Amino acid sequence: MPDAVQRWAVLLEYDGTGFVGWQTQNNGISVQSVLEEAASRLSGGHRVPSVTAGRTDAGVHATGQVAHLDFPAHVTLNARSVRDGLSFHLKSYPVVVLAAAAVAPDWSARFSATGRAYRYRILNRSSRPALERNKVWHVKFPLDDRAMHEAGQLLLGRHDFTSFRASACQARSPLRTLDRLDVVRDGDMISVIAEARSFLHHQVRNMVGTLHQVGAGRWPIERVREALEARDRSAAGPTAPADGLFLTHVVYPDGLFSER
């Protein structure tokens, strides 16, 4: 019989530079491994497994990632001690816990989530970034952000997103409903804001790489619709670099983290 556990949801911010991504692998340090190690220390050496809302790739950042952790029930914790205790044990890494909430054993950071939001940042100027290194995709030639926005609207709604799906994607179905794909410019910075219940592997970066073709004037806007309808990865644009991508928000039916 397994030991009784108390499940805690945590809201995370991290700088993905230098991590192999969320998921624990053999070839480097993952966000998951440092989080679970911190949780293990906080619980006095027990193994504390985690599940996340979004398995971000190497180099991808988060301002609002959510994960859950199963602590042994006998460890006395509260929202503040989970938040501050985990952050303390994470202090050698660019990972911090912004909030924590006790959740039911059948609540899942992954399966209870009803929405994910990403922001992709493109620094659109001739000079490389001195301050935002590893936090933007640097595109030197001027991009037409209005054309990119218009093209983005062609991807909204429920579609087979095979053309925007990584070959390694493990999702059963390529059907997804894209709720928002806005392209907004603030000076040199272009942000692509994407919202959906869930995304396929590399979907946001593949959509951004495709909008980039439009913004660069290489593709007419209509070609994005053709790329979608082709249901063929080679019909869409290349994958945009990981550096510019931020997981900003995960939505749950109940407001999880009322106090921060």
Next chain:
Amino acid sequence: MPDAVQRWAVLLEYDGTGFVGWQTQNNGISVQSVLEEAASRLSGGHRVPSVTAGRTDAGVHATGQVAHLDFPAHVTLNARSVRDGLSFHLKSYPVVVLAAAAVAPDWSARFSATGRAYRYRILNRSSRPALERNKVWHVKFPLDDRAMHEAGQLLLGRHDFTSFRASACQARSPLRTLDRLDVVRDGDMISVIAEARSFLHHQVRNMVGTLHQVGAGRWPIERVREALEARDRSAAGPTAPADGLFLTHVVYPDGLFSER
């Protein structure tokens, strides 16, 4: 007789973390030294002295610093080759040239400037920054940004700013005219925006450290006026850390960098 020179103004962005500040010193690498070294390489080994609009301290950043460089007149350069050539030779450092403009020999990045603008960023939340490390002042307890803004308005106008002046300040007069001191909040981030023709050494950081006393509820708003009138450094608040400070803009009567 000195060799003929061509003076170039350059617009700079840099991450001040790891630099001893703008000015060349004996104890580490300065922004000035790496810029002059890059200019020397671009000119084929000549010494290229520089003058800046704002001698930022160690750890202070810039998104819109301006300096001028005196290149030997026989070196063939244009705005693009100065910008891209300097940026190329600066590529090992978090310093980049955003724009360049040829200027007259009597034009000075320092003395021709008619305005400077700084932004000071306070991350106001319980958790340390994972993404903005070294780019914010992290203040854990909630600050009253409205009270800080109100207090800031008491410092506007022409005053003797001795209370906000570093003991090492070399300016002849402590009189300055503060044109803007706005405190604005965007979620967890509080920005203090300061504009003046020029500032005393540490003036912005000392004003922020003083507004922080108000925001923390330790000082009533009126005490900021008393601190100003005391003309005594010990009457104002402590110096805010360098990490949160950005030199964002230098104003010249003629629009210098039309093309970027």
